[in-house]
Amino acid sequence: MTATAPRPTAARPTLRTLRDRALRLAELVTTPLLPADYLDLVHPLRPGADLRGRIEAVVPETRDAATVVIRPGADWRPHRPGQYVRIGIDVDGVRMWRAYSITSDLGRTDGCFTVTVKAIPDGKVSNHLVRRAEPGTIVQLDQATGEFCLPEQRPAKALFVTAGSGITPVMGILRNHPELDDVVLVHSAPTADDVVFGTELRDLAAAGRIRLVEQHTDTAGMLDAAAIAELVPDLAERATWACGPLGMLEALEEHWAAAGLADRLHTERFRPTVLVTGEGGTVTFTRNGTSLEADGATPILDAAEEAGVLMPSGCRMGICYGCVLPLREGAVRDLRTGEVTTAVPGDGVLVQTCISAAAGACDIDH
Numbered sequence: 001m002t003a004t005a006p007r008p009t010a011a012r013p014t015l016r017t018l019r020d021r022a023l024r025l026a027e028l029v030t031t032p033l034l035p036a037d038y039l040d041l042v043h044p045l046r047p048g049a050d051l052r053g054r055i056e057a058v059v060p061e062t063r064d065a066a067t068v069v070i071r072p073g074a075d076w077r078p079h080r081p082g083q084y085v086r087i088g089i090d091v092d093g094v095r096m097w098r099a100y101s102i103t104s105d106l107g108r109t110d111g112c113f114t115v116t117v118k119a120i121p122d123g124k125v126s127n128h129l130v131r132r133a134e135p136g137t138i139v140q141l142d143q144a145t146g147e148f149c150l151p152e153q154r155p156a157k158a159l160f161v162t163a164g165s166g167i168t169p170v171m172g173i174l175r176n177h178p179e180l181d182d183v184v185l186v187h188s189a190p191t192a193d194d195v196v197f198g199t200e201l202r203d204l205a206a207a208g209r210i211r212l213v214e215q216h217t218d219t220a221g222m223l224d225a226a227a228i229a230e231l232v233p234d235l236a237e238r239a240t241w242a243c244g245p246l247g248m249l250e251a252l253e254e255h256w257a258a259a260g261l262a263d264r265l266h267t268e269r270f271r272p273t274v275l276v277t278g279e280g281g282t283v284t285f286t287r288n289g290t291s292l293e294a295d296g297a298t299p300i301l302d303a304a305e306e307a308g309v310l311m312p313s314g315c316r317m318g319i320c321y322g323c324v325l326p327l328r329e330g331a332v333r334d335l336r337t338g339e340v341t342t343a344v345p346g347d348g349v350l351v352q353t354c355i356s357a358a359a360g361a362c363d364i365d366h
Helices: 015-030 035-042 124-131 164-176 198-206 225-231 246-258 300-306
Strands: 052-062 065-072 084-091 094-101 113-118 138-141 158-163 183-189 211-216 239-244 265-269 281-285 290-294 324-334 340-343 349-352 356-364
Touching: 065 124, 065 138, 084 113, 084 124, 094 113, 094 124, 094 164, 113 124, 113 164, 158 164, 158 246, 164 183, 164 198, 164 239, 198 211, 225 246, 239 246, 246 265, 281 300, 290 300, 300 356, 340 349, 340 356, 349 356
Parallel strands: 094 340, 158 183, 158 239, 183 211, 239 265, 281 356
Antiparallel strands: 052 065, 052 138, 065 113, 084 094, 084 138, 281 290, 324 340, 324 349, 324 356
């Protein structure tokens, strides 16, 4: 009897194959959106999503400052005391990014962190967060960063010099480093009521945790470097961290350098930026070295290709994200929605060049 060859059997689909098929089917059903877009609506803080946070509370601190409690997404990493976080929030239809120092105790049991914001004149984001932001608002986040932190080898003596909202990174340090046992804090604000964290700082001073020197500038004038040296006679023995307005920091740097103490001074600068948006502008591709004039109705992708710039692209409809590039500085407008996205120097906000037009001068990292 002749043996017959066994009939080939179809390979059983693997779990991964079935999953990939289901995902492709879901993409077809949900086009032009992706399944992830729908997940973002119901679970914006899930693992693997773009890093976001949800505002849980806004707690007033002074007449123009508030602490914002944020629950971060699952991929948030713990910060180091003194670091800051960049927050992206939509204000009147415009996505704006600002950096704020993290002020919370690392030991919080609710999984949230806090930033404390002082509203500044004409500050769109700061005023929005202090006066208009509501619990439940979703914000965009970057991971915490910054080097305004204590070294692993803690200083035997520390001096902190702050003004206005410059107290915020220092508050984050004081809340998380109770082991510091010789701390002087020199802080200036217009009045006693304007001192952010005033009650907590005075309680720390009463408990002997810190020596607190308050300078109320409305009555006592500005505090200069020479006056600080008189208030802190052992200044040369102290590692110093300073945060506040640019003029104050430059004066401190000059004084410390003249005293041969430049290596003992660490500063954190504020970077106020006013960005003017309009219709069209100069688009610069920083790595390519090309600059071109684009109107407010032509996609940056089209304008670049017309100027001979080789660009990444795909569907050209805003669906596939094959054209995404970092916006390092400037403003672009989404041609579908009219929404303006802005960036300041050092940012890398991703934009779709096929559906974005220049809304002023802008630099694209390409």
